[in-house]
Amino acid sequence: MFRAHGPVRALAPRRRGLPAGARVGRRIVAVAAAALALHAGTARASEDDPWLGRDKALHFGASDVIAGGTYALSALWIDGRNGRAGVATGVALGAGVSKELYDLSGHGDPSFRDLAWDVVGTAFGVGLSVLVDLAVRGGDRAAPPTSSRAG
Numbered sequence: 627m628f629r630a631h632g633p634v635r636a637l638a639p640r641r642r643g644l645p646a647g648a649r650v651g652r653r654i655v656a657v658a659a660a661a662l663a664l665h666a667g668t669a670r671a672s673e674d675d676p677w678l679g680r681d682k683a684l685h686f687g688a689s690d691v692i693a694g695g696t697y698a699l700s701a702l703w704i705d706g707r708n709g710r711a712g713v714a715t716g717v718a719l720g721a722g723v724s725k726e727l728y729d730l731s732g733h734g735d736p737s738f739r740d741l742a743w744d745v746v747g748t749a750f751g752v753g754l755s756v757l758v759d760l761a762v763r764g765g766d767r768a769a770p771p772t773s774s775r776a777g
Contacts, residue, residue: 722748
């Protein structure tokens, strides 16, 4: 089972129901969304940024690959699907938000539409990864009971 240690534990206070990876992912997304919201006025005008442009496919594909790869790698350390999905979501969205913050700093054209495609790609990548995980490992089944009777 994944246990948060050191600085990660400080970012992930104990709450029932959510694995530590999901809590960290939520915080990354919340901080990045707040930073982007502060600079909302500098985002590209919608007429210059079509919803179905070539760059949107790149955002979708990159987020999909990052989410799927992170989910697969996290399976080496994290037992539960929820934890793996949380970590994969946080990493993929963190990469997308970081790219938009980089663009916002003057190195490109920041776009909320790019970020929306990052979210869609992340959701697709995590969803596909969970489905493959279910197909390969099967559902979460409890271990068969063992008898402790000496006999």
